[in-house]
Amino acid sequence: MNWTREQALQLENTRRQRAVNIKSQDQATEKTPDSEKIAIKDLPPLTGEASFTVMGDSMGKPRMTQRDRWKKRPVVERYHDYCDRIKEAAPTHVLTADVYAIEIDAYIELPKSWSKKKRLALADKPCRAKPDWDNIAKGCCDALFEDDAKIADGHARKFWCWPGYARTEIRVQFYLK
Numbered sequence: 001m002n003w004t005r006e007q008a009l010q011l012e013n014t015r016r017q018r019a020v021n022i023k024s025q026d027q028a029t030e031k032t033p034d035s036e037k038i039a040i041k042d043l044p045p046l047t048g049e050a051s052f053t054v055m056g057d058s059m060g061k062p063r064m065t066q067r068d069r070w071k072k073r074p075v076v077e078r079y080h081d082y083c084d085r086i087k088e089a090a091p092t093h094v095l096t097a098d099v100y101a102i103e104i105d106a107y108i109e110l111p112k113s114w115s116k117k118k119r120l121a122l123a124d125k126p127c128r129a130k131p132d133w134d135n136i137a138k139g140c141c142d143a144l145f146e147d148d149a150k151i152a153d154g155h156a157r158k159f160w161c162w163p164g165y166a167r168t169e170i171r172v173q174f175y176l177k
Contacts, residue, residue, distance in 0.1 A: 048097070051171040054089045056082075058106035058158075058168045060135025061142060083143035086170070090144060097174035099145065101153040105169040106136050107161035119162075127158035140170060 059082040062075045087095070108127050110119045137156040141148035161167075 046176045047100075047173055048176050049171065049173050050091055050094050050097075051169065052089050052091060052094070054082075054086050054168040054170065055166075056085060057166045058082075058108060058131065058136050059139060060131030061139040079139065082139060086140060086143040086168070090170075094172055094174070095144065097172070098177065099151060099172045099174040101173040102137075102141065102144075102151055103154070103171040104137055104140050104156040106133070106156070106158045107165060107167050107169070108158055109163045109166045110160050112163060122160045123162060125160055127160045133158050136168070140168065144170075144172075 059079055062073075062079055064076060068076045106127075108129070108131075110122060114122075133156040136158070137154055140156075141151060141154070145151070
């Protein structure tokens with residue numbers, strides 16, 4: 001959600017009103033001093049948005065064990081390759097930005113074993129097969145951020161797509177410094 005300065009100012013005013021004790025009638029009629037007015041520096045910082053696409057199959061984060069540090073399983077190697085592709089596709093300022101929201105759309109190829117009728121019916125529809133949407137989101141966040149606990153809002157969706165068009169579209173919202 002992108003906030004205008006007026007919305008941020010209104011939110012700050014409502015928060016201050018809730019935190020203030022009830023004043024007597026005499027105090028309520030007094031004007032507030034200039035020092036209590038909200039300064040520009042008190043407003044939330046401006047925000048930016050970036051989006052990028054990672055071509056290839058989406059992958060959920062696998063369950064890893066201590067043994068995977070020295071004996072890499074194929075699924076762990078594929079996951080690390082997927083993380084590397086995400087880092088390569090991301091603009092450099094996203095990796096260092098103060099990101100607070102992420103939105104992920106994963107497009108998963110329709111299986112070639114399905115009939116043409118079934119593939120036509122499900123093309124571009126929501127995907128309800130593996131990998132799980134939350135594992136895709138975990139993989140993307142772990143690849144992009146050292147500390148993904150700072151992300152306050154995240155959405156992940158999965159869709160079917162035609163073979164050769166598998167991709168992951170990632171949109172991030174961040175505070176400008």
